[in-house]
Amino acid sequence: MKSEQRASWLVRRAVLATAVSTTIAASIAAGALARAEDGFTGIDGGPYAAAWTAAVDGPQPFSAMSTDFSVPITMSDGKVLKADIYQPTVNGQVASGQRPVVLQLQGYGKATYNLLQTILKIPGVEDVLMPWLATLNFPGSGLDGITDFTRQLDAGLAQGAIQDWDLVKGGYTLVQVDIRGTGVSEGDWQIFGQRERQDASEVIDWITRQPWSDGNVATMGTSFTGITALGAADQAPPGLKAVFAFEPSTDVFNDIAGSGGAIGTAFLGPWLLAVNLLKMAPDVEAVMSGRFDAAQQLQWLRDRLADPATYLDVVANGYTALNTDQLGPKARALLDPDSPFRKGITIDLAEIDAPTFIADSWFDIFGANPTTAFEKLPLPAEQKKLIMGDGYHTGGGLAGFGHPGMPPRLDVLQRAWFDKWLKGIDNGIDKYSPLTLKQQGGGWTTGGVSLLRPEASYRRMYLNDRPSGTAPTSLYDGGLAEQPLQDGVRDLTVAPGLLSICGRDTARITAGVSAFVVGCTEDSRIWEANGLSFTSGPVTQAATLSGPISVHLNTVLDAIDGYWVATVNDVAPDGNSREISSGQLVTSLRAIDEANSAKSANGDYTRPAYYIDLDRRQTVVPGQAITLDVAMVPTEAVLQPGHRLRIDVYASNFPKGIPILPVLVDTQLKPQHLRLDPNEPSWVNIALNSDIPN
Numbered sequence: 001m002k003s004e005q006r007a008s009w010l011v012r013r014a015v016l017a018t019a020v021s022t023t024i025a026a027s028i029a030a031g032a033l034a035r036a037e038d039g040f041t042g043i044d045g046g047p048y049a050a051a052w053t054a055a056v057d058g059p060q061p062f063s064a065m066s067t068d069f070s071v072p073i074t075m076s077d078g079k080v081l082k083a084d085i086y087q088p089t090v091n092g093q094v095a096s097g098q099r100p101v102v103l104q105l106q107g108y109g110k111a112t113y114n115l116l117q118t119i120l121k122i123p124g125v126e127d128v129l130m131p132w133l134a135t136l137n138f139p140g141s142g143l144d145g146i147t148d149f150t151r152q153l154d155a156g157l158a159q160g161a162i163q164d165w166d167l168v169k170g171g172y173t174l175v176q177v178d179i180r181g182t183g184v185s186e187g188d189w190q191i192f193g194q195r196e197r198q199d200a201s202e203v204i205d206w207i208t209r210q211p212w213s214d215g216n217v218a219t220m221g222t223s224f225t226g227i228t229a230l231g232a233a234d235q236a237p238p239g240l241k242a243v244f245a246f247e248p249s250t251d252v253f254n255d256i257a258g259s260g261g262a263i264g265t266a267f268l269g270p271w272l273l274a275v276n277l278l279k280m281a282p283d284v285e286a287v288m289s290g291r292f293d294a295a296q297q298l299q300w301l302r303d304r305l306a307d308p309a310t311y312l313d314v315v316a317n318g319y320t321a322l323n324t325d326q327l328g329p330k331a332r333a334l335l336d337p338d339s340p341f342r343k344g345i346t347i348d349l350a351e352i353d354a355p356t357f358i359a360d361s362w363f364d365i366f367g368a369n370p371t372t373a374f375e376k377l378p379l380p381a382e383q384k385k386l387i388m389g390d391g392y393h394t395g396g397g398l399a400g401f402g403h404p405g406m407p408p409r410l411d412v413l414q415r416a417w418f419d420k421w422l423k424g425i426d427n428g429i430d431k432y433s434p435l436t437l438k439q440q441g442g443g444w445t446t447g448g449v450s451l452l453r454p455e456a457s458y459r460r461m462y463l464n465d466r467p468s469g470t471a472p473t474s475l476y477d478g479g480l481a482e483q484p485l486q487d488g489v490r491d492l493t494v495a496p497g498l499l500s501i502c503g504r505d506t507a508r509i510t511a512g513v514s515a516f517v518v519g520c521t522e523d524s525r526i527w528e529a530n531g532l533s534f535t536s537g538p539v540t541q542a543a544t545l546s547g548p549i550s551v552h553l554n555t556v557l558d559a560i561d562g563y564w565v566a567t568v569n570d571v572a573p574d575g576n577s578r579e580i581s582s583g584q585l586v587t588s589l590r591a592i593d594e595a596n597s598a599k600s601a602n603g604d605y606t607r608p609a610y611y612i613d614l615d616r617r618q619t620v621v622p623g624q625a626i627t628l629d630v631a632m633v634p635t636e637a638v639l640q641p642g643h644r645l646r647i648d649v650y651a652s653n654f655p656k657g658i659p660i661l662p663v664l665v666d667t668q669l670k671p672q673h674l675r676l677d678p679n680e681p682s683w684v685n686i687a688l689n690s691d692i693p694n
Contacts, residue, residue, distance in 0.1 A: 040381070040431050040432060040433045040434060040446065041428075041431055041432055041433055042433065042446055043405075043406065043407050043433060043436050043444045043445070043446055044404075044405055044406060044407060044408070045407065045408050045428075045432055046428075046431075047428075048416075048427060048428030048429070048431065048432075049408050049412075051427060051428075052408055052412045052413070052415070052416040052427060052429065053402070053408060053409070053412050055170070055412075055415055055416065055419060055427070056166070056170075056409075056411060056412050056415050060166070060169040060170050060171075061088075061169070061170070061171050062088035062089070062090070062095060062168065062169045062170075062171065063169060064088070064089045064092075064169075065086050065087060065088050065089055065165060065168040065169070066086070066087055066089045066094055067084060067085070067086050068084065068085040068086075068087070068289070069084050069285040069286065069288060069289035069291070070082045070083075070084070070184065070283055070285045070286035070289055070291045071083045071084070071085055071291075072291070072293075072296070073177065073202075073203060073206050075180075075187075075199055075202055076198075076202060079180060079185070079186045079187040080185065080186045080296055080299075081177055081178060081179070081180060081185040081186070081187075081199065081203065082110070082177070082178050082183065082184045082185050082283065082286070083110075083175055083176060083177040083178075083203075084110050084114070084175070084176045084285070085173065085174070085175050085176075085212075086165060086168050086173065086174040086175075086176075087099075087168065087173050087212060088168050088169065088171065088173075094212070098211070098212060098213055098214035098215075099171055099172060099173045099212065099213070099214055100171075100172055100173070100213075100214055100216040100217070100218070100241075100418070100422035100423060101172065101173045101174070101175055101207050101213050101214075101216070101217045101218070102163065102167055102172050102173070102174050102175070102217075102218050102219075102220055102418060102422075103174075103175045103176075103177065103203065103204065103207065103217055103218065103219050103220070103232075104163045104174075104175070104176050104177070104219070104220055104221050104225050104228075104229070105177055105179050105196075105200055105203070105219065105221065105225060105228035105229065105231075105232060106176055106177060106178050106179060106182070106183060106221075106224075106225055106228075107178075107179055107182045107183075107189075107224040107225065107228065107275055108182070108183070108224060108274075108275065108278050109178060109182065109183035109184070109278045109279070109281060110176040110177070110178050110183055110184075110285075111183070111184075111281065111284065111285060112278065113162055113163065113176060114176075114285075116162050117162060117163075117164075117165055120158055120159070120162070120164075121165065126158075126159075130153040130154055130158070131153070131154045133150045133153045134150060134151050134152070134153045134154035134155070134399075135151075136150050136151070137151055142518075144518045145515045145516035145517060145518045145521065146516050148391070148395075148397075148399065148515070148518075149394055149395050149512070149515075149516075151399040151400070152391075152395040152396070152397075152398050152399045152401075154402065154409075155398045155399060155400065155401035155402055155409055155410060156401060156402060156408075156409030156410040156411035156412055156413075156414075157246075157395060157396070157398060157401075157410050159409075159410070159411035160222075160244075160246060160359075160409075160410035160411040160413070160414045161221075161222035161246050161410075162222070163176060163220060163221075164411060166411075167415070167418070170415065171423075172418065172422075173212055173213065175203075175207060177203055179196055179199065179200075179228060180195065180196055180199050181279065181303065181307070181310065182275060182278070182279045183278070183279060183281075184281070184282070184283035184285070184286070184300065185300075186296070186299055186300050186303050187303055188303060188306065188307045188310070189275070189276075189279065189307070189310045190344070191310065191311055191341075191345065192227055192228070192231060192252060192344065192345045193340075193341065193344035193345065194340070194343070194344040195344075196228065196231060197231045197232060197234065197235050198235070200219075200228065200231060200232035200235060200237070201232065201235040201237040204217050204219075204232065204237040204239045204240055205237060205238075205239065207239065208238075208239035215239055216239065216241045216421075216422045216423075217237075217239045217240050217241060217422075218240070218241060218242040218243065218244065218354075218417075218418050218421070218422055219232045219233065219240065219242075219243050219244075219245075220243070220244040220245065220414065221245060221246070221248070222245075222246040222247055222248075223246075223247050223248070223366075223393065224275075226245035226246055226247055226248030226249075226358075227245075227248045227249050227250075227252065227347075229243050229244070229245045229248065230243060230245055230248050230250055230347050230352070230356070231347055233347075233351075233352045233353075233354050233356065234347045234348045234349070234351045234352050235351070236351050236352070236353050236354075240354045241354055241355070241421050241422055242354055242355050242356075242357075242417060242418060242420075242421035242422055243352075243354050243355070243356040243357065244356075244357045244413075244414045244417050244418070245356070245357070245358050245359075246358075246359045246360070246396070246410065247359070247360050247361070247364050247366060247393055247396055248358065248360070248366065248370075249366035249369050250346070250347040250349060250369055250370075250373040251345075251346050251347070251369050251373075252345045252346075252366075253334075253342060253345055253346065253612070254368065254369070254609075254612075255365065255366045255368050255369045256268065256365055256366065256509075257334070257345075258334065258335070258612050259368065259584060259657060260583065260584035260585040260586060260589070260610065260612075260630070260631070260657065261563075261584075261585060261586030261588075261589035261610070261612050261659065261663070262563060262584050262586060262653070262656075262657030262658060262659045263315075263318060263657070263658055263659070263660060264365070264509055264656065264657060264658075265315060265319075265655070265658045266506075266509045266510065266655035266656065266658070267365055267509050267510070267511065268315065269312075269315055272309075272310065272311050272312050272315065273312065275310075276308065276309050276310055276312065279304065280304055280308070282297070283297060283300070311330075313328075313330070314328070314330045314331050314334060317330070317331045318331055318334075318660040318661065319658075319660065319661050320661065321660070321661055321662055322661060322662065322665055323662050323665065324614060324617070324662045326662075327614075327660075327662070331660075332614060335612060335613065335614040336613060336614060336615070337593075337611050337612065337613050347373075349373055349376040349377055349378070350376070350378055352377055352378070352379070353378070353379070354421075355379065355382075355383035355384065355417070355420075355421045355430075356377055356379065356383070356384050356385075357384075357385045357386075357413065357414070357417045358370055358373070358374060358385070358386050358387070359386075359387040359388075359389075359396060359398070359410060359413075360386070360387070360388055360389070360396060361388060361389040361390060361391040361392060361393075361395075361396040361397045361398075361438075362388060362389070362390055362391075362397075362438075362440060362580070362581075362633070362635050363390075363391065363392050363397075363504060363507060363508045363512075364391070364392060364393045364396065364508070365392075365393050365508060365509060365511055366393075367388075367508070367633060368633045368634070370386060370388065371386065371388065371451045371634045372548075372607070372634065374386040374434075374435070374449075374451075375449065375450055375451065381434040381448070381449050382430035382431070383430065384434060384449075385417075385432055385433070385434055385435075385436070386434070386435055386436070387407065387413075387436045387437075388435075388436070388437045388438060388636075389438045390438040390439075390440050391512065392507055392508065392511060392512025392515050393508075393511035393512050394511055394512035394513065394515075395512065397438060398410060406444065407436055407444070413429070413432075416429040417429055433446035433447070434446075434447065434448060434449050435447030435448065435449070435451065437451075437636050439544070439636050439637055439638045440570065440578075440580045440635060440636065440637035440638070441570050441578075441580070441637050441638040441639060441640060441643070442542075442544075442637070442638035442640075445636075447636075450547075451546055451547050451548075451634055451636060452546055452547035452548075452687055453544060453546040453547075453636075453687070453689060455544075455689045456544060456545070456546050456547065456687040456688055456689045457687060457688070457689075458547075458600035458601065458602060458604070458606065458685055458686065458687045459482060459602070459685075459686070459687075459688065460482070460602070460604065460683040460684070460685055461480050461481065461482055461536065461645065461647075461683060461684045461686060461692065462480070462481055462482070462483065462484045462485065462486070462681050462682070462683045463478060463479075463480060463486075463534040463647060463649075463674075463676060463681070463682040463683060463684075464478055464479045464480070464481060464484070464485040464486045464534070464676060465478050465479070465486060465490050465492075465676050466478065466479035466481075466485055467479070468480075468533075468534075468535035468536075468537075468644075470533075470535045470571060470575065470644060470646075471528060471533035471535055471577075471646070472575075473525045473526070473528050473529050474528040474529065474531055474532065474533035474648070475492075475493075475494060475528075475529070475530065475531060475532055475533075476492050476494075476532040476533065477533055477535070478492075478532065478533065478534040478535070478676075479534060479535065479536070479694065480534040480535055480536040480645060480646065480647060480684075480692075480694075481536065481694035482691060482692060482694070483694065484678060484681050485694070486676045486677070486678045486681060487678065488678070489675065489676070489677045489678075490675070490676045490677075491556060491673040491674070491675050491676075492532050492673065492674045492675075492676065493671050493672070493673050494530070494531060494532050494649060494650060494651045494671065494672055494673075494674065495530075495651055495669075495670075495671040495672070496563075496651045496652035496667075496669050497529075497530030497650075497651070497652055498530075498652075498654055499526055499527045499529055499530040500527050500530065500565075500650065500652060500653050500654050500655075500656065501520075501654065501655065502517075502519070502520035502526040502527055503520060503521075503524060503526075503527040503579065503653075503656075504520070504521045504522075504524065504578075504579040504582075505567075505579070505582050505653055505656035505657075506520065506655060506656060507520070507521045508582075508656060509655055509656040510655075522576070522578055523576050523577060523578065524567065524569055524577040524578065524579050524648065525575070525576075525577050527648075527650075528577060528648055530650055530651075530652070531648045531649055531650040532648065532649040532650075532674055533577075533646055533647075533648050534646065534647045534648075534649075535571060535644050535645070535646040536644050536645040536646070536692045536693060536694065537644065537692070537693030537694050538573070538641075538642050538643060538644050538693065539639050539640075539641060539642070539643060539644070539645075539690070539692060539693065540641060540693070541641055541690065542638055542639065542640055542641060543638070543639040543688055543689060543690045543692060544636070544637070544638050544639075544688070544689045544690075545635070545636070545637050545638075545639070545645075545686055545687060545688050545689075546635070546636040546637075546687055546689075547606065547634055547636075547687045548598065548606040548607040548631070548632070548634040549568060549581055549583075549606070549632035549633075549634065549635070549684060549685065549686050549687075550583075550604065550605040550606055550607065550608055550629050550630065550631055550632060550684070550685045551566040551568075551583065551629070551630040551632060551647060551649075551682075551683075551684045551685075552604065552605075552627065552628070552629050552630075552682055552683050552684070552685065553566070553627065553628045553629075553630060553649065553674060553682050554625055554626075554627050554674070554675040554676070554677055554680045554681070554682045555587070555625065555626050555627070555628055555672065555673065555674060555675065556623060556624070556625050556626070556672070556673040556674075556675050557587065557620055557622055557623075557626070557667075557670070557672055557673070558622050558623070558668075558670040558671060558672070558673075559622060559666060559667050559668045559670045560588075560619040560620055560621075560622065560666050561586065561587050561588045561619050561620070561663055561666035561667045562586075562587040562620075562651070562667050562672045563584070563585075563586050563587070563651060563652060563653075563657075563659050563663070563667060563672075564584065564585050564587065564628060564630060564649070564650075564651065564672070565582065565583070565584045565630075565649070565650040565651070565652065565653040565657070566582065566583050566584075566630050566632065566647060566648065566649050566650070566684075567579045567581065567582040567583075567647070567648045567650075568580050568581040568582070568632060568635075568645070568646070568647060568684070568686070569645075569646040569647075569648060570637060570639055570643055570644075570645070570646075571643060571644040571645070571646045572642075572643055573642040573643070577646060577648075579648075580635055580637045581632045581633045581634075581635045581637075582632060582633060582653075582656075583630040583631050583632035583633065584630065584653055584656070584657045585610070585628055585630045585631075586659050586663055587619075587620060587626065587628065588617045588618050588619045588620070588663065588666070589610060589611075589612050589613070589616075589617060590610065590618065590626075590628050590629075591610065591611050591613065591616040591618065592605075592608045592609065592610060592611075592629065593609045593610065593611050596609040597609045600685060600687075602685070604683075604685040605629045605631075605685065606685060606687075607631055607634075608629040608630075608631045609631070610631070619666060625675055625677075625680065627680065639692075645686075645692055647684050649674055651671070651672045
């Protein structure tokens, strides 16, 4: 009975989708193209969106698929990578003809993703359970953080993230490849290195030469596989025609591994451990498919035993070395911007020529990077898109996608992107807004090709010692004003502490897991007990801030090194202080790479870029004032009427950022001092569309 009901439901859905598709096609023919000539669509995709949805939910050209497991692909150096290939079938046989290919370069093991797909396709999970979970919402119950996640389950995130098998029914061939040194592929894991990207090019070339391929390939993925998707693109292989990446990074070092000179160990350690454990699983699929090769499996085992715990030794070295002389070659390479390792983990955006769609969120573990990457992509606005939600790595803050007035589901956008650039279907996805942003404190909005709003202008907001009366839990309650109101020199002391555990940066580094405790992620007042607060007056009308932000601090240390953290907060009339951006910097690693930095018209940094170079390390003389420019995560936010802007300053950010032990030894974990000096003021350089009251 249940199967009959499901079949009936599928028939009704197909009929409805066909009707919707026909109606929307007529709409596009009648007027949508004229609308597109005037510019891009709004967040909902305008008159094109229903046809995009119908392409996914409506009748498909195929109804079944076959899987070819553990297909060996030999690289130019002789190492063998393993691939699973999914193709549509007709009457139990692989469909004839050539089709475009969607490639995912996997680091967690393709068998793991096969299991996830199997669970997703259990009858009732995708069509009943997930939509039901998405209806759950208990604001004020203490479960807000959990339902913030579950309300995204009908937004097409799972389908868009794990290479949905339904793409096969839509006329695509899927290829899933374990990258070098992971899963069941041979070799040493490169951690996004140059050899991995060369492998990606060779795999794409191999795909284009297969009889089932029409020569058009897209890469896709989420997080780890999103990074490999973009990494393949910077090699500009001829067959690569599109990229769709969810929560990726193009600069792993500055996003998480060494942001501001502090290591994101709370994520990096568990992540490295997980990948190293998963890469030890044997190739069961090869046995099942009759492709077991004893000699090849022996080579796989030799490779695994040669490097069983990739890079975990570097993490251990960083937190056992008492001074920089005790850092080994690999640890020193991490702190050398010219090392092959550092260069290898940075994607060269200037080389990407394939149309690229990225979706991410402001507080993703990689959220510091996507807006800058979007702006640097050398592609016209029709060929590059970025969605930024207000969320974390677990979901991306995309709740409501697919509902009226909201952006289409992620899987719908992905399918439309592939249909356009791989199949040549003129479906209007190129007219979708280049930037689709969830404003922190506001709603969803669109933008052009730059995060910085044309109506916003950079200005200094100065830190001063005039009490705001709004930060009773902070170590110090100071003011923030567009004029330098400081009269005399005053040193304010802040010491390292652990209250940052109850902060939004902890939710960032834990991939959103700690966000289930909303008392910490939505209100910084507990963390502020370890910090200095500087707060503006309340705005009388909504004020928008957008783009990169930089905080300039005049500092004094009691030791030869220090560690500074700053946050930008939106303070509500009831005192709730919500973090909307943050940044961190080790004092001795403050040297700025001017060639890669950006400044506003007033000459102040908007995006200082640091070398993070051990050879450029500069310790300080205790008691001597040193100015620092701390790069904050770019964002877009709205201060609603009655809200205030706040800058918080801290001396630690555990577990988001943990300096290596030689730095901690040099800081001695001593208190640090922020100097308020009218002759050398501290300020935030921020782009606003209106003045902020003192």
